[in-house]
Amino acid sequence: MAPTSSAEGPGLLRGKTGVVFGALDDSSLAWYIAEAIYREGGRFVLSNAPVTKRFGQLEGLAEKTGGSPIIYADATNNDDLTQVFEEAKTHFGGPVNFVVHSIGMGINVRKNKPYEGLNYDWYLKTLDISAVSLHRAVHAAMEAEAIADGGSIVALSYIGAQRIFSEYSEMGDAKALLESIVRSFGYRLGRKGIRINAVSQSPTRTTAGGGIKGFDALFDFAEQISPLGNADAASCADYVVTLLSDLTRMVTMQTLFHDGGFSSMGISDKTVEMLAEVMANNGT
Numbered sequence: 001m002a003p004t005s006s007a008e009g010p011g012l013l014r015g016k017t018g019v020v021f022g023a024l025d026d027s028s029l030a031w032y033i034a035e036a037i038y039r040e041g042g043r044f045v046l047s048n049a050p051v052t053k054r055f056g057q058l059e060g061l062a063e064k065t066g067g068s069p070i071i072y073a074d075a076t077n078n079d080d081l082t083q084v085f086e087e088a089k090t091h092f093g094g095p096v097n098f099v100v101h102s103i104g105m106g107i108n109v110r111k112n113k114p115y116e117g118l119n120y121d122w123y124l125k126t127l128d129i130s131a132v133s134l135h136r137a138v139h140a141a142m143e144a145e146a147i148a149d150g151g152s153i154v155a156l157s158y159i160g161a162q163r164i165f166s167e168y169s170e171m172g173d174a175k176a177l178l179e180s181i182v183r184s185f186g187y188r189l190g191r192k193g194i195r196i197n198a199v200s201q202s203p204t205r206t207t208a209g210g211g212i213k214g215f216d217a218l219f220d221f222a223e224q225i226s227p228l229g230n231a232d233a234a235s236c237a238d239y240v241v242t243l244l245s246d247l248t249r250m251v252t253m254q255t256l257f258h259d260g261g262f263s264s265m266g267i268s269d270k271t272v273e274m275l276a277e278v279m280a281n282n283g284t
């Protein structure tokens with residue numbers, strides 16, 4: 001069994017403050033990330049879309065993480081994002097040290113529109129929510145002078161940005177754009193000593209993950225192929241913590257795979273055996 005992190009961390013983020021976008025419920029990657037940051041001594045403002053207020057789940061996370069302030073904001077709205085960073089700065093008495101962007105939604109995917117027949121209004125909305133929102137957030141933060149020198153920004157991505165996973169559809173385009181924004185901004189933020197990276201995470205059972213048609217097949221396939229198996233949300237959170245910490249201070253503009261080795265694999269013994277079995281059953 002893979003080793004797990006301790007309940008009380010080594011305090012990698014002690015004294016650091018930040019903003020965590022995208023915790024919807026206790027399956028969200030951002031939920032795990034917020035808990036891990038808190039465990040390591042970091043403090044933060046939580047933010048999610050105003051529509052999520054009625055679910056009332058974020059309050060629970062805020063409470064568990066020492067009374068983190070919640071600022072509801074639509075990540076496609078510049079004024080909302082400016083307010084997040086202005087309020088975070090006021091709350092912490094200065095610029096923050098980290099930002100976690102864990103936001104995504106594929107509208108055509110959710111509405112079962114195939115890639116060949118995308119609704120373009122929905123497509124643009126998907127790109128705005130899932131990718132351009134990172135640009136908007138970083139822009140708003142820089143305008144508000146809300147990120148301290150040496151700060152770290154992490155966005156969540158998926159290997160569908162680089163390879164085709166048929167049902168991932170428009171989200172592959174959104175993630176490709178997200179990863180490009182990471183590089184483009186990384187160059188510019190480097191001058192200010194701020195870094196930005198994307199973590200390309202294994203399929204994980206969350207609300208957004210479950211919205212992808214054929215998610216179970218995607219999950220099982222990756223589980224079979226990856227030498228370490230799929231990376232779960234808790235291990236993703238631990239990895240993100242390292243990227244927010246000073247230990248990784250010279251890493252920027254990268255898409256970093258957190259996927260149990262999936263991205264380096266072609267075919268595994270298990271898949272060969274499975275295919276052989278299927279072919280034998282089909283009499284081929």
Ligand SMILES: NC(=O)c1ccc[n+]([C@@H]2O[C@H](COP(=O)([O-])OP(=O)(O)OC[C@H]3O[C@@H](n4cnc5c(N)ncnc54)[C@H](O)[C@@H]3O)[C@@H](O)[C@H]2O)c1
Pocket residue numbers: 022023024025027028029030048049052073074075076101102103104105129156157158200201202203204205206207208209210
């Ligand atoms: N679950 C997976 O398999 C997986 C794998 C790799 C990467 N990711 C990425 O991880 C990130 C987090 O997703 P998750 O799997 O934890 O699912 P999730 O549904 O828990 O998180 C997605 C979040 O995006 C928020 N959001 C949507 N529209 C928004 C808007 N207009 N303004 C502000 N917030 C908005 C949602 O409210 C939600 O909190 C996403 O970028 C996702 O693409 C997920």
